[in-house]
Amino acid sequence: MKTAQVVIVGGGLIGTWSAFFLAKRGFQAILIEKGVVGAQSSGVNFGNLRLQGRYPGQYPLSLRSQAIWEEIGSLIGDSCEFEKTGHLYVATNEAEQEKLEQHARVAEGHGLVIERIDRTGLRRRWPWLGEELQAATYSARDATANPRLVSPAVARAAQRLGVEIVEHACVHRVRKNGDGFTIETDTGLTVNCAAVVNAAGAWALSIAEAFGETAPMFAAGPPQFVTEPIPYRVVPSVQAVSGSVIFRQIPRGNVIFAGYPRTVADPVLNRAPVPPQKTLNGMRNLVRIAPFLKSAQVIRVWSGIEGYLPDMLPVIGESETTPGLFHAFGFCGHGFQVGPGVGAVLADLIVDGRTDTSIAPFSIKRFENDVQVSEKLAHEFDAPASPGRPE
């Protein structure tokens, strides 16, 4: 039997950053991970730290998070290949161009500098882009980092600050115990604690449901592809605003790309295979916006398991039923950029009982009524979209 002030369930980005900031603020925490740290969607995502085009209500959190990313090297002692590469959002027609303009105005309202680039400007600055691109917006503050490295590095930094990291232990029971909680794992570990962070990603519902609340979360994965190394020339992340494809090149030469529709994931078997047809679709869409890549060879394909919610927004905040229980899950494929900010916000909530960063849109309470289904659900998933919970 152990005791801790906080138990964090889940060793992904959210869990490790929460552990780090709680330890920074002097709280004693134990992080429990069913597998190994950073192995699921935290470790296999695209690595994009995009500020353009985010959900308007998420900007305060996103900007707080980006400020942490910008200091990651000094904060945790490992830069995790963080690079301020910039992000280029591209449009092929007027409707898409209008969408870019809407995104740009929202971002500018939060103080971001967004550069508008016409067709001529695109040709001049990025001559390797496809002919069909009409316009783009560019945000220089957007960045990238290597997702495979981040969660383990943050976990090690938290460990150095005194957090106990327990891997290969699956939390199978969380129950109320007086003012606090008792956590039990399948390895026989029992911990009494005052607060619980539910950062169990695609597996988080069982904890929420044990305390009488739920969310319509389903599992899916982002199909990702990478080419062999070719000479380095693409600095920014380039993303079609239609969502058809996003790509970036890392300085060692590989081009990483991803595209919708997302792939089906099985959180029970722990697999998110990428069907070959999705690989071919991704290849075709990439060549359209970056024809110079047509001779490059795709060497590897992967995905990971992420939790999605029908309004494409995460659950972040204290439980509606149980004080001391804090949820942070269902990041809908957008968790990498906000991860450090969410960790900092959870530390605020647990240490101070409040936070200055707005997280109101992300309360689990919203699922007590019908939520508005995001338009993204229709075009980011295979039709017919079946966002039911896996049986």
Place this chain on the structure above:
Amino acid sequence: MSKVVIVGGGPAGIRAASVLVEAGLRPVLVDEGRRAGGQGYRAPAPNLDLDMKSLMGTEADKYSRLHALFASMRERIDYHHGTLVWGVHERALHTLADGVARTIPYDALILATGATDRIMPLPGWTLPGVFTLGGAQVILKDQGCLIGNRVVFLGSSPLLFLAALQYRKSGASVAAVVDTTPLSAKLVAMRDLMASPRTLARGVMYRTALRRAGVPLIDGATALGVHGKERVEGVRIKDGRGHERFIHCDAVAYGHGLKPETQLAELAGAHFRFDPVFRLWLPETDTDGRAGPDLYLAGDGATIGGADAAEASGALAAHALLADMGRPSPEPELARLRRQVGRLRRFQRGLARAFAWPVSQAAALPDETIACRCEAVTVGEIRAAIQTPLGPREVNRVKALTRCGMGRCQGRFCGPALQEIVSGACGEPVADVGRLRSQAPVKPIPLHAVSELEQTR
């Protein structure tokens, strides 16, 4: 009629096809090679004047027979040559030929994907002039080229002696054949090797021929490194008596036997188990090659057995498939094939002991040795990642954190060595550190490959 697809145009694939053709089926045979024959019975490039009868030696008759069998049924199968199968998904193969991606659906699938070289890293093994043992043979049989003029055959494999003889016949000078397994191991393995006395006799004959020709044969050596500035200038070894020696050469053919090519089997749903004799993860099959619903494995792609076992297991897999379709089985013939395959695979298990995978070499590798050729990851980087707090103890996590196995070959070549390096660094048995998982594409595919389905849409 149900559509049967065979992948692989070597002895296992050809024999499987012939059994199906005799039963009145018209199978599809998908072959990555440009000409049927596979690796061992590779047909030379057209217009190349190679004396295959002399090169194939004792196996010349089998070589001719297999190619004649293929020619005789060529019109009764759908043969897709030069066609890479890069994925298997929901009962369809995803292929690439001449830069065009296509889908071939199937009702039943026989995978006869053969084997490739197994290699243990060695200081200097990425120098120009070092070839895998199988690669050295392919260059000779496919193109009539030699990897060098003065060649050392190094490693542990019965093919060391065969390849050295083929090179001598083709005009190369063989500087030495260096076997890293001692003769005593061969005596211990004798009981299994007696399962195929004829094959054993052939091996002994190769050795004798090389010795008579004055080629130095060194047994029980330790490989210390390949040396050279720009390219290979020699190899350094410690011989069986512990003396260090330097052998001058301009090329090295290096290998430690073969490993099955199991990526497609994995994508098609086969299950794997660790085999402690081969020290490899092998797909699980029944005696006739059934590996799952409508999935059959044959030849060296299932487990190493050699060309004769490949032919017989190809026939067995085809008969199993016919039986599962409700066709009658020729029981006496099946019993004979099963005995033959069993005997030859037992012999190969003997060979795996007589020509051992050099586990101790993995533990002794200097940190600066490259483990992963594609991504230039060193043994030291792998060990350091494991020793970091919260470091990985399973090969797929080691891959994620170090890039070892992440490059063009997707771990097909560094995978077995990575397992040993991780096992040594973690102090865990090799069976407990896992194996690299396969993903489509199993080999690189160019971005301009467009799907035929989409072209016609």
